[in-house]
Amino acid sequence: MVAMAASDLSRLIAAVADTIAAHADELTALDQAIGDGDHGLNMKRGFEAVRAEADTFAAKPLPEALKAIGTKLVMTVGGASGPLFGTLFMALGKEISAEPDRAGLTIAFGKAIEAVAARGKSQIGQKTMLDVLQPVHEALAEGKTAAEIVAVADRAAQATVPMKALRGRASFLGDRSIGHMDAGARSTALLVRAVAETIERHA
Amino acid sequence: MSNVGIVIVSHSPLVAEGTADMVRQMVGDEVPLAWCGGNGHGGLGTSVEAIMGAIEKAWSEAGVAILVDLGGAETNSEMAVEMIGEPRAQKIVVCNAPIVEGAVMAATEASGGASLKEVVATAHELSPA
Numbered sequence: 001m002v003a004m005a006a007s008d009l010s011r012l013i014a015a016v017a018d019t020i021a022a023h024a025d026e027l028t029a030l031d032q033a034i035g036d037g038d039h040g041l042n043m044k045r046g047f048e049a050v051r052a053e054a055d056t057f058a059a060k061p062l063p064e065a066l067k068a069i070g071t072k073l074v075m076t077v078g079g080a081s082g083p084l085f086g087t088l089f090m091a092l093g094k095e096i097s098a099e100p101d102r103a104g105l106t107i108a109f110g111k112a113i114e115a116v117a118a119r120g121k122s123q124i125g126q127k128t129m130l131d132v133l134q135p136v137h138e139a140l141a142e143g144k145t146a147a148e149i150v151a152v153a154d155r156a157a158q159a160t161v162p163m164k165a166l167r168g169r170a171s172f173l174g175d176r177s178i179g180h181m182d183a184g185a186r187s188t189a190l191l192v193r194a195v196a197e198t199i200e201r202h203a
Numbered sequence: 204m205s206n207v208g209i210v211i212v213s214h215s216p217l218v219a220e221g222t223a224d225m226v227r228q229m230v231g232d233e234v235p236l237a238w239c240g241g242n243g244h245g246g247l248g249t250s251v252e253a254i255m256g257a258i259e260k261a262w263s264e265a266g267v268a269i270l271v272d273l274g275g276a277e278t279n280s281e282m283a284v285e286m287i288g289e290p291r292a293q294k295i296v297v298c299n300a301p302i303v304e305g306a307v308m309a310a311t312e313a314s315g316g317a318s319l320k321e322v323v324a325t326a327h328e329l330s331p332a
Contacts, residue, residue: 038248046243055273074251074282078242082251083282086275089286 009058009065010166011199017051019194020044020187027190030183038079046077047083059187062100066093067135076082080168081184084129100156100173106140126166127177132156136192139163150193157181157189207313207322208235208261211306212254212276213264214247216319222303223268227298229307230314234248234297237261258295266319268326270306293318298328 020027020043028040042045050057057065059071070090074082095108113133117123124134135156139149158181165177168184213219219240227238234250237260242248254269261267267286271277275283280297283311296319305326312325 036247038242038246041246042242042248071286074286077250078244078246080278083278119281151278191324 004168007058008199008202009062010054011202012195013047013054014059015049015070015194015198016191019190020047023187023190027183029180030168030186033180034165034177035183036079037189038187039081042077042079043187043197044202046073046082049073049076061098063093063096063098064117065092066096069093073140080120081187085187087119088112088116088133102140102143105136106194108165110138119187120167122161122167125163127160127163127182127185128165128167129188131160131163131182132185132188132192136188149195152194153189153196157185162183174187205265206234206263206316207265207309207319208237208258208263208267209306209310209313210254210257210261210267210280211236211240211302212249212257212280213236213272213302214249214276215272216270218302222306225303226306226310230310231265233314234310235261235263235267236310237285238255249279251279251283251286254280254319255287258283258287262291263311264268264294266296266322268301268309268313269295269297270302270309270326272302273298277278296323298326300324304329 022072024040024044027043028037030039031039050069060068064151066089070086070093073089074086092108093110095111097104100165114124122128122130124130135152136149160182162178164175165171170177211219211222222328223236223238237257239257240252243253252298258267269280271280276295284292284295309322309326312322
């Protein structure tokens with residue numbers, strides 16, 4: 001991976017915001033099944049706010065841009081997803097270099113996942129976004145292609161269906177949370193797809 | 204004011220305001236008190252920005268105890284404390300207690316001049332370990 005130009009970051013922001021907007025209703029439906037039903041709207045509001053300031057973010061060095069995007073998500077998403085996705089970006093910005101290679105990205109991503117786990121007091125296997133982040137991190141570390149990483153993320157989100165939720169509003173439902181995909185896992189897989197496909201297309 | 208401040212964070216502005224009313228009935232103006240509720244866009248939820256504002260409003264050098272309702276309120280409150288940063292962050296505690304009972308009990312304790320640690324301990328006694 002070479003240095004990320006401002007236009008690349010703008011393109012990534014647009015791709016992510018487009019993807020979240022296109023799937024907002026689906027995310028809301030998933031969240032309505034076992035949560036409070038605000039996930040799609042919350043995520044859309046957050047990423048539209050990021051899109052509105054995309055030029056400002058893209059003008060910054062990558063670490064500062066990611067931290068600023070994370071802060072914006074914290075302030076605009078409005079549910080527990082705000083701090084969780086915000087922390088993912090803020091921690092990634094804190095750990096990553098201005099011009100990361102794949103190894104650097106992998107290490108920074110791993111640390112960002114740890115920060116999300118700490119923020120949510122959660123761990124893998126509890127039917128959360130971590131259940132997608134962790135396999136994606138492994139795929140990154142194993143040198144998988146963008147297409148393979150996207151497939152890993154989709155499978156991982158699908159794999160939350162039979163899980164019983166142990167964190168978040170869905171955990172109130174106990175066994176009744178089984179049989180539904182976790183909305184945060186799905187939105188995480190969508191983010192991974194948007195980022196991986198955009199980078200692949202413009203590599 | 205040197206008494207510990209109390210912040211109430213609910214997903215619902217009605218719950219937050221109602222809880223604050225109950226606290227006021229108990230302690231009057233002896234305790235710095237602030238509440239926030241809703242996602243800032245007219246819906247249910249919690250807002251980091253609003254929580255930070257409530258902490259500022261109820262700020263006391265003796266510290267601030269935050270009472271929350273559901274998980275997202277806790278996560279957003281912890282985020283708000285982190286964004287307020289040190290040195291004040293170490294004087295702010297998100298309590299593990301039922302929001303209404305916790306707020307009333309914590310404020311009552313605070314109104315007697317109790318330390319942050321004592322106020323938080325009083326709230327925590329309401330939650331089974």
